[in-house]
Amino acid sequence: MGHNYVFGTRLSPFLMVDKPDKVLLNGELLDMADRIQIAPERYVWALNRAGHTEGSYMDSHPKSHIQEWISGEIRPTYKQLDDFAKSVNLPVGYLFLENLPVEEIPIPMFRGEAGQQNHFNLNVYDTVMNVQARQEWLEEYLNENEIDTCKFVGSISTKTSISEAVSRLRSILELESRWAFSLSTPDAAVSLLGQKLEDAGVFLAYNGVVGNNTHRKLKVSECRGFALVNEKAPYIFVNSADSKSAQLFTLIHETAHLMLGVSAGHAGSEGFHHEATERYCDRVAAEFLVPASVLREIWNNDTKSASLRFKASELVIARRAHDLGLMSDTDYKDFWAIYSQRQISAKKKSSGGSFYLTSVKRVGRSFAIHVRNAVNNRQLGYTEAYRLTGLYGKTYDHFMTHNI
Incomplete structure (x- = not known):
């Protein structure tokens, strides 16, 4: 007994x-x-x-x-x-424990028309804390090695005109107004934009679950993405369970946050936000992805065809057309009545794909390169490298040898 x-x-x-x-x-x-x-x-x-x-x-x-x-x-x-x-x-x-830990998501999470989300979500919390841990290590590593990274964090304010903010961003990313037209799919647009952001010194991570735990799915209703501001190691996280066109919007929305120097995340519906900073970031993303001058030029009252060209969602196209006076109030309401009845657009389910290719997105190529270099230079032990990447033993070795 x-x-x-x-x-x-x-x-x-x-x-x-x-x-x-x-x-x-x-x-x-x-x-x-x-x-x-x-x-x-x-x-x-x-x-x-x-x-x-x-x-x-x-x-x-x-x-x-x-x-x-x-x-x-x-x-x-x-x-x-x-x-x-x-x-x-x-x-x-x-x-x-004698005293229960105080666990709060360290950044505000905003939910479309609903405004700020106040309830605690463990999956979002663990995801944010995981990315923050990577960022803290990166900041120290980059400083110690005097490695230059991002130059545009905190470079604008909400008083900066939308056109000026977008112009600066186009220059940083070296993308002109019709950059997405030549690409075949939103997936290709996300890949190109992600590469441009990494080249500019932004660290990216995409994941639809917590770490590698497929039983802990990260719901779009709880988190579409977030930005963690840091002058040395700015980070953007994107929920890979979201549709590719939505991921595209998230990338630019969160980049605008980095430019403003304001950490935050967004979740829920594709509806635009009421909070001032969120609204500003929405406007930057909308103008970057669907420039007013280009939309006016190609508009033929067909949101689907415009969506295929810009790689943005039909909702973003419709809202832009309405805001620019290209779509009447009645037409916009009719569009919304149909669009809102659709199921939330999410990426198509696949057979799973390569674990290692998925891990490149989850870990982030730029981050993984720095971890590998730190280990090779004996500035980082394997135990810590395993913790930072979420990959262990032979899996870590294979990942670093064959995928990075």
């Missing part, structure tokens, strides 16, 4: 030892089968943190005894606690 161990609110230090069925807790070596009790509110906090209620968790984990643990009817074993923590994406040690 295992012992029972009761924990209050103080942190109970524990350490896994070199035995698969043992854990060192409070200086005593315990079996993984020993029963442990923790404060019931810790379970509730862990569930809420992961976006669950007791009911929703039981629906997805019908064999769980979480309700009995909360009521105190049953005490879990350490192994059961560990399994529970993994199921809610929580380090098991958090259940024993």
Whole structure:
């Protein structure tokens, strides 16, 4: 019969030892089968943190005894606690902390017409913190090695005219107003724009899940993308689960954030924003992707044909046409009535593709090059390189050797 161990609110230090069925807790070596009790509110906090209620968790984990643990009817074993923590994406040690950690997404996340999003989303939080960790390492590495990167962070303000901001951006990226016309697909446009941004010193990451965990999907309704401002290592994250035309808009919207020197993210519907800075970034993206002078020249009352040429979404085309007086209020309302009934446009599901090619997008080529160089120069250990890239052992070696 295992012992029972009761924990209050103080942190109970524990350490896994070199035995698969043992854990060192409070200086005593315990079996993984020993029963442990923790404060019931810790379970509730862990569930809420992961976006669950007791009911929703039981629906997805019908064999769980979480309700009995909360009521105190049953005490879990350490192994059961560990399994529970993994199921809610929580380090098991958090259940024993004296004070619960304060976890807040460090940048504002805006949701289309809904304005600022205030609720906590664990997948978004973990994604932002992961990118921020990369950025912090990059900043130190680039400074130590005196490597020049991006020059345009904080180069404009919301008082800068949209035309001037777009003109500067075209010069930085070396893209003229009809740059997308010669490309075959929005995917090609995203690739070219991404390369231009990396050449200009912006670090990019694309992902539709948290890290490499395909069970933790990053919903477009929670995050389409975000920008983390840093003069040395500015970062843009794009949700790869989004449609390619939407990714294109996100890239320029977040680039405008970098130019303004304001970190933020956006989520939800494709509707434009009401908040002043977000609205400004929307206008920069719209003019960059669908220049007014070019749209006036080619407009034939067909949003689909214009979308194919600019590689922007039909919604962006319609809104631009309406704002420029090319589409009447009635025509725009008719368009919206049809467009809003469509399912949210997302990329087509594929058979999965190459893990390594996907990893290039998730890690980011520019970032991976710096990590590889730092390891080769013995400025970074393999353990830290694994953590920063999310790739381990032979997978890391293959990735760096054959893909970067």
